[in-house]
Amino acid sequence: xxxxxxxxxxxxxxxxxxxxxxxxxxxxxxxxxxxxxxxxxxxxxxxxxxxxxxxxxxxxxxxxxxxxxxxxxxxxxxxxxxxxxxxxxxxxxxxxxxxxxxxxxxxxxxxxxxxxxxxxxxxxxxxxxxxxxxxxxxxxxxxxxxxxxxxxxxxxxxxxxxxxxxxxxxxxxxxxxxxxxxxxxxxxxxxxxxxxxxxxxxxxxxxxxxxxxxxxxxxxxxxxxxxxxxxxxxxxxxxxxxxxxxxxxxxxxxxxxxxxxxxxxxxxxxxxxxxxxxxxxxxxxxxxxxxxxxxxxxxxxxxxxxxxxxxxxxxxxxxxxxxxxxxxxxxxxxxxxxxxxxxxxxxxxxxxxxxxxxxxxxxxxxxxxxxxxxxxxxxxxxxxxxx
Amino acid sequence: xxxxxxxxxxxxxxxxxxxxxxxxxxxxxxxxxxxxxxxxxxxxxxxxxxxxxxxxxxxxxxxxxxxxxxxxxxxxxxxxxxxxxxxxxxxxxxxxxxxxxxxxxxxxxxxxxxxxxxxxxxxxxxxxxxxxxxxxxxxxxxxxxxxxxxxxxxxxxxxxxxxxxxxxxxxxxxxxxxxxxxxxxxxxxxxxxxxxxxxxxxxxxxxxxxxxxxxxxxxxxxxxxxxxxxxxxxxxxxxxxxxxxxxxxxxxxxxxxxxxxxxxxxxxxxxxxxxxxxxxxxxxxxxxxxxxxxxxxxxxxxxxxxxxxxxxxxxxxxxxxxxxxxxxxxxxxxxxxxxxxxxxxxxxxxxxxxxxxxxxxxxxxxxxxxxxxxxxxxxxxxxxxxxxxxxxxxxxxxxxxxxxxxxxxxxxxxxxxxxxxxxxxxxxxxxxxxxxxxxxxxxxxxxxx
Numbered sequence: 001x002x003x004x005x006x007x008x009x010x011x012x013x014x015x016x017x018x019x020x021x022x023x024x025x026x027x028x029x030x031x032x033x034x035x036x037x038x039x040x041x042x043x044x045x046x047x048x049x050x051x052x053x054x055x056x057x058x059x060x061x062x063x064x065x066x067x068x069x070x071x072x073x074x075x076x077x078x079x080x081x082x083x084x085x086x087x088x089x090x091x092x093x094x095x096x097x098x099x100x101x102x103x104x105x106x107x108x109x110x111x112x113x114x115x116x117x118x119x120x121x122x123x124x125x126x127x128x129x130x131x132x133x134x135x136x137x138x139x140x141x142x143x144x145x146x147x148x149x150x151x152x153x154x155x156x157x158x159x160x161x162x163x164x165x166x167x168x169x170x171x172x173x174x175x176x177x178x179x180x181x182x183x184x185x186x187x188x189x190x191x192x193x194x195x196x197x198x199x200x201x202x203x204x205x206x207x208x209x210x211x212x213x214x215x216x217x218x219x220x221x222x223x224x225x226x227x228x229x230x231x232x233x234x235x236x237x238x239x240x241x242x243x244x245x246x247x248x249x250x251x252x253x254x255x256x257x258x259x260x261x262x263x264x265x266x267x268x269x270x271x272x273x274x275x276x277x278x279x280x281x282x283x284x285x286x287x288x289x290x291x292x293x294x295x296x297x298x299x300x301x302x303x304x305x306x307x308x309x310x311x312x313x314x315x316x317x318x319x320x321x322x323x324x325x326x327x328x329x330x331x332x333x334x335x336x337x338x339x340x341x342x343x344x345x346x347x348x349x350x351x352x353x354x355x356x357x358x359x360x361x362x363x364x365x366x367x368x369x370x371x372x373x374x375x376x377x378x379x380x381x382x383x384x385x386x387x
Numbered sequence: 388x389x390x391x392x393x394x395x396x397x398x399x400x401x402x403x404x405x406x407x408x409x410x411x412x413x414x415x416x417x418x419x420x421x422x423x424x425x426x427x428x429x430x431x432x433x434x435x436x437x438x439x440x441x442x443x444x445x446x447x448x449x450x451x452x453x454x455x456x457x458x459x460x461x462x463x464x465x466x467x468x469x470x471x472x473x474x475x476x477x478x479x480x481x482x483x484x485x486x487x488x489x490x491x492x493x494x495x496x497x498x499x500x501x502x503x504x505x506x507x508x509x510x511x512x513x514x515x516x517x518x519x520x521x522x523x524x525x526x527x528x529x530x531x532x533x534x535x536x537x538x539x540x541x542x543x544x545x546x547x548x549x550x551x552x553x554x555x556x557x558x559x560x561x562x563x564x565x566x567x568x569x570x571x572x573x574x575x576x577x578x579x580x581x582x583x584x585x586x587x588x589x590x591x592x593x594x595x596x597x598x599x600x601x602x603x604x605x606x607x608x609x610x611x612x613x614x615x616x617x618x619x620x621x622x623x624x625x626x627x628x629x630x631x632x633x634x635x636x637x638x639x640x641x642x643x644x645x646x647x648x649x650x651x652x653x654x655x656x657x658x659x660x661x662x663x664x665x666x667x668x669x670x671x672x673x674x675x676x677x678x679x680x681x682x683x684x685x686x687x688x689x690x691x692x693x694x695x696x697x698x699x700x701x702x703x704x705x706x707x708x709x710x711x712x713x714x715x716x717x718x719x720x721x722x723x724x725x726x727x728x729x730x731x732x733x734x735x736x737x738x739x740x741x742x743x744x745x746x747x748x749x750x751x752x753x754x755x756x757x758x759x760x761x762x763x764x765x766x767x768x769x770x771x772x773x774x775x776x777x778x779x780x781x782x783x784x785x786x787x788x789x790x791x792x793x794x795x796x797x798x799x800x801x802x803x804x805x806x807x808x809x810x811x812x813x814x815x816x817x818x819x820x821x822x823x824x825x826x827x828x829x830x831x832x833x834x835x836x
Contacts, residue, residue: 192654199651206643213640217633223626231619234612237801241808248812342658346836349665353830360822367815374809 032129033057034144036122039114040071049073052118054125056144068145074099076143077121079155083139084128089287090330091134092337094127095276096120119269132336133329179289180296183327189334190285197278204275211263218256225249244370255362262355270348274341281337284330291326295319446474446483447552447567449545452537453490467537468492469544473567489570493518496544498577499566503557505582508706509789510557511796513550514695516543522624522687539688546692556792592705595712602711603786609793610704617697620690627687631680642673661836668829675825679818686814689807693800700796703789710785714778721771728764731757 038053056068077096084093097120125144128134142154182190225246232242298319302312451470468490474483496515503512520536548567551557562580565573648666652659 195654196651199647202647203644203651206640206647209640209643210637213633213636217630217637220626220630220633224630227619227623227626231623234615234619235801238804238808241805245808245811248815252815342836345658346661346833349836350830350833353826353833356826357823357830360819360826364816364819364823367812367819371809371812371816374805374812 030130031059032135034122034125034129036118036125039118042073049075050114052121054144063141063145065145070145070147070151072143074117074121076151077124080139080143081124084134084137085283085287087137087139088133088329089291090284090326090333091131092277092284092330092333093134093280094124094131095273095280096124097276116269120273123269123273133333179293182289182292185331186285186288186327193278193281193285197275197282200271200274200278204271207263207268207271211260211268214256214260214263218253218260221249221253221256225253241374244373248366248370251366252363255359255366259355259359263352266351266355267348270344274345277337277341288326288330291319292323295323445486445552446476447545447548448472448474449541449548452541466492467540469541471548471567487568489568491566491570493540493544495566495574496547498574499563500547501586502562502577502580502582503551503560504702505586506560506580507557509703509785510554510792511696511699511703512557513547513554514692514699515547516540516688517691517695522621522628522691535684539684542685543688543692555795587706587709592709595709596705599708599712600715602708605790606704606707606786610701613697613700613704616700617694620694620697624687624690624694627683631683635676635680638673638676640673641669645670645673658836661832661834665829665832665836668825668832672822672825672829675821679814679821682814683811686807686811689803693804696796696800700793703793707785707789710778710782714775714782717771717775717778721768721775724764724768724771728761728768731761731764 033056035055036052037055039050040052042049042051051071051073054068054070054072056063058066058068078099081093081096084091097117128137128140134140139154142151146154225248228242228246228249232239232246235242295316298312298316302309302316305312448471449469450472453468453470454465455468456465469492471487471489471491472485473487475486476483493515500512500515503510516539520533551563557563562577565576569576645666648662648669652662652666655662
């Protein structure tokens with residue numbers, strides 16, 4: 001939190017700006033720009049892993065400099081997420097891409113996998129940057145700026161392993177007890193999250209399936225045009241027409257490829273992020289319930305115990321505040337999250353629809369110009385009568 | 388049958404080969420002609436009837452298909468019967484009158500075609516639609532009794548009859564006429580022509596293919612072309628089927644969005660309406676593929692016809708090879724006999740012959756014997772020369788007439804395939820327009836979410 005007097009002008013690269021502006025609806029207030037790129041493979045005797053370059057540009061005073069470049073691996077992102085969840089249990093922390101790929105024989109280090117993960121990590125950091133509270137997290141700042149050695153020593157601070165284990169044990173005990181009187185608004189929220197999770201998962205599956213079918217369609221189409229070209233070689237009078245059809249099919253094939261790219265860039269990552277978000281949300285609900293359960297348990301203890309009532313009353317009071325804060329934080333973040341979700345889903349699908357329109361328009365133009373060329377030929381020859 | 392035997396004989400023979408440039412044998416010249424005094428009643432023995440039949444413009448249709456159960460040698464079997472209707476039109480734009488209507492099975496169409504193949508070997512005989520569904524993609528069934536398949540076959544059979552009816556030579560065939568007009572006994576009449584006996588054996592044809600020395604180069608090229616045509620169309624149809632399969636998948640999966648959006652919209656306030664109506668458009672998109680692919684099936688059938696036509700082309704080439712081989716064999720035989728004769732007359736033996744060997748072993752033959760042999764050979768040579776001459780003439784006639792039909796066929800093929808390809812483009816355009824419409828609607832709904 002030290003307010004450095006450095007206040008340089010903003011030397012942001014245009015490229016990083018383009019990446020960021022799309023994500024949030026508050027472009028004019030952005031003073032922190034982050035990109036994740038340049039995956040590199042590292043081989044040690046023990047393991048092989050990938051690191052990513054995390055480049056930051058900022059005009060914020062609390063940063064020592066205006067530009068930072070560090071290398072981070074997935075574990076580091078995982079650490080950051082954990083810290084944020086710890087510090088803000090009822091805020092909706094952005095999701096990380098999965099640790100492992102469950103389905104299929106995807107190689108851990110295949111190019112597609114790395115690229116998908118890179119994009120998701122990029123999204124993750126930018127979401128944090130755009131979050132009114134999380135953006136000021138100290139852990140976040142360290143993550144963005146600390147060189148390797150600094151980061152590991154910073155990680156070692158904070159509650160040790162044993163105390164963390166203790167926390168977990170208490171949490172399990174409490175969750176088994178359950179929460180007694182959850183406020184209506186949070187029950188509604190929970191119901192929404194359950195249904196939303198179901199639906200977004202289905203949409204994710206459907207979208208992946210569409211991608212797969214389109215990909216296979218594209219693969220078959222690649223063969224379709226060339227056959228017509230081959231045929232035209234053994235024909236005289238038909239060579240023109242066949243050649244025309246061949247080139248139309250080739251162009252449509254290219255348009256299909258573009259459509260595929262659009263799908264994998266614009267729709268699939270967005271939908272998948274919200275699948276992961278829905279899991280996060282469930283975690284948030286659990287943590288909120290947990291805080292309330294803590295309160296209820298202490299309050300219950302107060303009614304039975306005769307001694308130490310003052311101390312207990314004080315503790316109950318603190319817990320009441322804690323619950324109040326947690327609920328307030330969640331309420332606000334929930335509204336924000338819903339608004340973002342609505343915008344993101346809307347954009348993703350509208351964008352997909354736009355790309356599909358474009359795809360059909362391109363194909364239409366191709367075939368129409370073929371027809372025009374054919375009828376021009378007809379105009380020159382006298383039409384033959386069919387028997 | 389009530390007509391006189393000689394007349395029947397004459398009528399059952401194939402129509403004479405038409406020399407180049409006389410299209411008057413067919414319908415073209417007859418179109419629009421008024422037939423005065425022509426009756427509409429059937430008379431299977433009436434020769435004038437056959438000619439008058441073609442004088443009026445006729446329309447042929449295979450209008451219905453019906454499932455039947457029939458008994459064959461072993462058991463009860465289901466088959467499909469097709470209603471063949473013939474209408475004649477008195478004046479160019481006048482009403483058509485139903486003149487004949489009968490039921491035929493696929494096997495009878497096959498019989499007709501096999502007959503035509505034997506009696507018109509120089510003609511590229513139109514093919515029948517496929518017996519079993521091929522080049523299918525997963526949505527279509529391979530079942531011969533499937534209504535879609537039956538429907539497409541009905542169209543194919545109609546097409547076959549129209550092709551035959553519009554062929555300048557084939558249309559005059561009496562067996563064809565009877566096919567359209569006489570339901571009962573037709574099979575017997577065809578078999579009585581003895582055409583199966585006249586058919587060249589496959590083995591003979593194969594032999595000829597490998598051993599002929601001087602086939603007409605044009606036929607060799609034509610055979611090569613027909614092989615290429617068959618290969619490329621098969622390949623095309625296979626890929627098309629796979630493409631159709633994939634396209635079906637893409638469209639149909641979008642339909643799943645509809646249901647999920649609808650369920651999701653139930654929990655959303657602002658987004659609900661947009662989601663719901665977008666979902667509806669996804670359903671529209673998904674169901675639009677059915678019509679699109681059905682149209683494409685008809686396109687595929689047009690290509691298939693020419694796939695099968697390639698086989699008909701090859702049949703004509705094979706016939707030529709056979710005739711040529713026959714001719715070469717006859718010429719060879721004649722040449723060898725002439726040589727034998729010469730050797731006997733001059734007493735020199737230039738070639739090995741069994742007779743020569745036995746002569747050496749068992750003694751010379753007497754001059755009378757030799758004379759006798761020479762006489763026999765001379766007779767055979769004279770006969771052989773006659774035969775060779777007529778075979779030569781036959782061969783040349785065949786080549787001339789076959790080539791005329793091949794030219795006709797080529798023009799028909801170019802026209803038809805060009806039209807088919809253009810209609811394919813039209814189909815694609817329609818599909819694109821539908822796509823644009825649906826996604827524009829969907830986009831609007833999404834934007835309102």
